[in-house]
Amino acid sequence: MAQIRQLSLAFAFCWLNALLFAAWNFFITPAAAAAADDHAESVLHSEIARQNNQSLLWGPYRPNLYFGVRPRIPKGLMTGLMWGKIEGYADFQHNIRYTCEQNEGMKGYGWDEYDPRRGGVQSIHDTGNGIDITTSFVKVPGGAHGGNWAVRIKGTLHEDSPRDQKTIVVWYTTQEGEDSVLEAESSDEEFGYDGDVTLKGQSPALGSYKLVVTQGKGVTPKSDHDLSTIRGPGQTVVQSLTYPEEYLWQGKGILFRQMKEGVDWLVQNKYDVQDPPPPWQVYLLANKPGKGNVQIVQKVFEGDFEFDVLFSSESAGVEITSEDLTREVQAATESFEERFKSVFAPKEPFDADKYTKFGHSLFSNLIGGIGYFYGHSVVDRSYAPEYEEDNEGFWEDAAAARARNLQALEGPYELFTSIPSRPFFPRGFLWDEGFHLLPIADWDSDLALEIVHSWYNLMDDDGWIAREQILGAEARSKVPAEFQTQYPHYANPPTLFFIIDDFLDKLFKTNNGTRSASASAAAADIHESLATASLDNSEVGLEHLRRLYPLLERQFQWFRRTQAGDIKSYDREAFSSREAYRWRGRTPTHCLTSGLDDYPRPSPPHPGELHVDLLSWVGVMARTLSRVAGALGLEEEQETYRGILAAIERNLDDLHWSEEQGVYCDATVDAFEEHQLVCHKGYLSLFPFLTGLLPPDSPRLGPLLKFLGDEEEIWSNHGLRSLSKKDEFYGTAENYWRSPVWININYLAIVQLYNLALQDGPHKSTARNLYTRLRRNVVDTVYKSWEETGFAWEQYDPETGKGQRTQHFTGWTSLVVKIMAMEDLAPPPAGESVRDEL
Template sequence: MLQWSWRLIAPFVALLVIRPSIAEDVQEILAENANLSNETLLWGPYRPNLYFGVRPRIPKSLTTGLLWAKVDNFQDVQQSFRHTCEQNEGMAGYGWDEYDVRLGGRQTIRDAGNHIDITTEFVKIPGGDNGGSWGVRVKGTPRDDAPARLITTVMFHAGMEGFGSLGVQNEPDDLGIEGDVVLEGNSNELGDFTVRITTGPDTNETPPNAHPSSEKKPLDRTYVASTQVPEEHLWQSKQIMFSLMKGEIDSLIAEYGQDHAPPPWTVYTVPNKIEEGNFHVIQKVFHGEFEFDIMYSSASAGTPLTSEDLETAIGNATASFSDRFSEVLAPKSPFRDQRYDGFAKSMFSNLLGGIGYFHGDSVVDRSYAPEYDEDNEGFWEETAAARARQAGVRLEGPLELFSSIPSRPFFPRGFLWDEGFHLIPIAEWDMHVTLEIVRSWFNLMDDDGWIGREQILGAEARTKVPQEFTVQYPHYANPPTLFLILETLIDKINSQPTVLPHQHQYDSIRNVHLRNKDTAIDYLKDLYPLLKRHYFWFRKTQRGDIKSYDREAYSTKEGYRWRGRSERHVLTSGLDDYPRPQPPHPGELHTDLISWMGMMSRSMRRVAETIGETDDAQEYEGYESAIIRNIDDLHWDDQAQTYCDATIDDYEESVHVCHKGYVSIFPFLTGLLPPDSARLKATLDLISDPEELWSDHGIRSLSKKDELYGTDENYWRSPVWMNMNYLVVKALYDVATASAAKNPHKAQASTIYTKLRKNLVDTVFKEWERTGFAWEQYNPESGEGQRTQHFTGWTSLVVKIMNMPPLSKAVVEVNEG
């Protein structure tokens, strides 16, 4: 069996080998879906840092991408080339209008700076033994404000990493290629394949060119350039193409002089140079609107793809996505208005379309410096000095990760705590893809149980990260949000019918873990050793000190402190600049971390119960119970009527430091406050108070009354964040719908839930309409989007919020009465 095929289907095959007792129908399901997994997940636009780039989930293989520019004048051309997603390129919005990770979809790039809208319609076509084929239709449509003579150059590049070949099938021609351009290649994993770039329909026009250079550069041809590039530099596609163009520019200027230079659309071209190489550029020049196809055909699939095949597949993908979305994630009241439909589809599609495959080495500090224990007062200065030494910094790997990213222009890489939030809506759409991503993260774990919180794999990924943030530290944690997904899986297998209907294409593979409980149990059994190792790594490395300071608590062991804090930041908590005790102290205990540990313990208990590890389940239940008791004992402040971080004062006494905000409500956010909790009323009051956390645009990260509200970098000191607000909405819904017995807070929770849900959706929707983007955070006063644009990671949770059940007015009134 081929290497890549084995890696993708191994989880299915393992079930057949390990558990021969599985019913025959389950074996048939697994066998059927092993091949479907290869065909539907091998290829994708898994280079989300590019506006469009396709690659397979193979460490070293074929990589492709698209680049374009406006070339109608010399003044703007240098700044007009588009390739990697950037924040400040004059975009009026871009992203996937509809996208299914198994079928494909349509992306629209509204390039206001270049006066053109680019559409990429990408689809996968199953068939053969090597992961199927794929195609993309590229269209350009001038925008309303485009000049009459809008001239655009478009380049498609393809490179082959590792062992394999890639060449141009066409015969060399100094004037360029007439007709389609065909690349042919081969690798162990992909077998034989071709990539055809078509001329497109007759409506395509080329710009006029009366210059003598037109005899050497006829614009109705396609230019093809080949070159050999060191493998480690193949990702630098734009620089390679600029290098190829430079020689052509220099020769044209030398021949005709500056005063009689050819027009820019002739100058900014690659040379016609077809030869052996591992990198090939295919360039076209268009006047006005244009269209052409790129079709990858696996030889093992039989007949190569045609433009007619592509047309049919695009139509099928669109119809399938719309039908399935209306059943799985359609907005519910009060968001049934048609204007919300395209918004919801776009937000979710960009979350799925942000899934990428990454492969490369990681920079890790393995010095295990004693300063990293953070046991001394002034520890943050000692750890800063230890980090500056870089004594144990080294490259590790290579590693590979299948992950949905937070933001294509700014954070095109894997973030551990972001991922759990990303997967909440994805789990509704495709549980199998969700669990593939979860497995991919846990496969990164080292022998101690550590997973790097930020996965910056390879040189290309490191170009997007300031140098001071590239090094990962094996004592740094991150909120364990992936355990939320494991609980979602358990909830679903306990509530789903034994057999789910096949309503849509690939439902059998999407729901393979839900259609039969044995498949889910075997997945959890396979993952369980890694879950256990990671859980106990958390308990060991993020421990807090209770005994040394005579703290009164139910348990002397269940207290926790984030490692890796500086004077102003706790980056490892995910809440960065959220106010913490000052100055830092080794005796600190953090409310959010003990809450995460409570959630993690509950999740481990439920996993152990599900797979029959009863002794382990009892052990986790003990931890869970002790943590819940200690949250009150260590963190509840009677005077402030909220949960607070703890530290040690000048008299060596444990004291609370209360900054009301997200940290204060963490026991509620993580589901650790039951409906009849004595602390719940004060928590709900804090959330709903407009002088504290409530705003018309969502729950603020910090109270308006806090002296640090809106200060310094103001990252987590006032803005509204959608991931935290989703947890608030879900927790409110759980209280509002809990049994009336011992639930005196149903009315208040119902009212807050209904108002907050609408505020959040309207805030994100209005900014999406106004700016064309989702944003990293939102201003609590104005609702304006802030920081990173095109932040379609956890901000896409708005889709899940829209899909949550409404509480009817009658229900709210009954609760209030």
């Protein structure tokens, strides 16, 4: 209750200021009154921003680790968990867990429930080590540095594991910053700690703090070996070290180095091959606590175990305890379950308990995969003339320019972002982010806005945002060198505009009084008050839009300038001579910048190409900018963007519609330099429909729906295929976007079919049929694979439905949570096929 009062008082103070200004305005001029209103709104916006920053300061923002906590600040405290069984001398080297990896034999891992403002519970099913690890993390707000936090780490052996199996567990802590201090309090015992371990720290950004690693519960192994005289009986030990900051993130390497030093010393001084000590004792570090920017806390357990890590900020005024942790974990679990029911309650036929557990897992791993990244980015700003891509054979010239290796480090930059996959893609991706934020915005609109602002803070003066954010050495360690460099002429689908659109929808609904009474009552809770603060206070919401609007405009103009297509040179007939676009960065086999990597395009590439998906994305941007301008009262700008959108809609038909194929297609020029459509039917063919640019009475909808539902084209029992079965490139080469089912595109199709099914018109019945079947196919495909493997996957086989490619892909695959929560429209008659309906 004290926490709720704290937030309520803060908001009350802001509103009291506003009322005082309003009262004063009664006696002053209208201009002065308006200025006073603006001031009051600014005060409220600043207070909400401050509270948001406090609420979201700490978190498991190192998603590349199985568990690691850090704050959203550049130079901060970073922690990480390591563990591994130690039955043999080679065990720990091969079985230690730290960074998430695809090849470690996990039977699933991730958050069972998670809310970034409260915490949650993560389960890790480690078959290789024969143990399940549970991390229960909570945050308690208070003070000036994000409050306190705590985590309970519990290990439970599998039934087929030896009951006396030994496990080494390491809590790894580092503190960055020249003016920072981190010190381990000394132990009363010579060889380690029989009780808790206390680390005390201080930094300019975090103030003073204490981190306690409790003794916990579990059997400590014993040894009668002579080594016990210098390496204690399995007690907790601490090594305090000082390393250059650029190496601090390499926790596993530093631990191995310290272990090797200890083993080498034993071999030289104490080791008797005729009487070897037990492996766990060999790998037990010497106890050397003290000051150091690296603190390694090491424990050895026999059998099951449990211990807590308790972080207390001095500014919070009270230290967190294990009893607090127990209580807060229970409260976080109950809160999550209730909120999930209200936000993502699965609708028929997905209202069984098994789907609820499935939904909890996918959404929690999406929102629990949010990370904070800080560091330099690799950028090529040479602006080589070859990058203009104006000549035939331009991809070869561009490759030669890239080979000159004119890239350099820029920054440092910071980014708060969700990620596609913890083991394989632990970094920010521009076109993925908009899909990620759709479910996150339903749960916590202000958190989604924090992430949107973070992305736009990366924009350069021209309006460019790098499509892949690989910030710092730790992030680069997961990326092959040839993919690290970013190029300021490369675009990426601007899916963040989806989130601006979504925020506008929510803002209008909330302030038209459509928010439910239960939702308003729930907002009395401090966490939910912050989650919807920018919706509940319309002026705060509009202030977000005012700050974002010039950045959205700058990005839009960058797209129009750098990705422009050529209409005039080839005497093309189109409503507008301006609205046509092509992706830069093309090669004969790939268009990575489009997001659809190896999807077939016109071959060979040509500077006269036009890409239907890119024109659709620019249409999405124009539509959103028109809406934002309208919300901000910028009527002239609203009309300008409406005009651009109308021209794009006309040009989609003029430049990209194939009457013969009944779909939209990319365009190029033939040997006579005349306009030519190149139709590789698949996701690309649907883009004007997928992005909502076709009105319900469009004459193009009939042919498109027929194509969409054709089982010989892209329809399958597991979702829409990325490429038609009839295409010559179906399933060939890398087969990345050449047959597999992708959930983000299927989600867009489901939403548009749903919208069409609710509107009167010639396609209502067909859309309802397709919506119902596609919704079921997609959810069942992802669910069955998750149930079988323990993971969500990057893509799904259109013939078998099996998950494939990247494991633990809880980015846009998590959109199934929104799909399950969509309305179940009346199912079609039993036995009726999609082909019959069409």
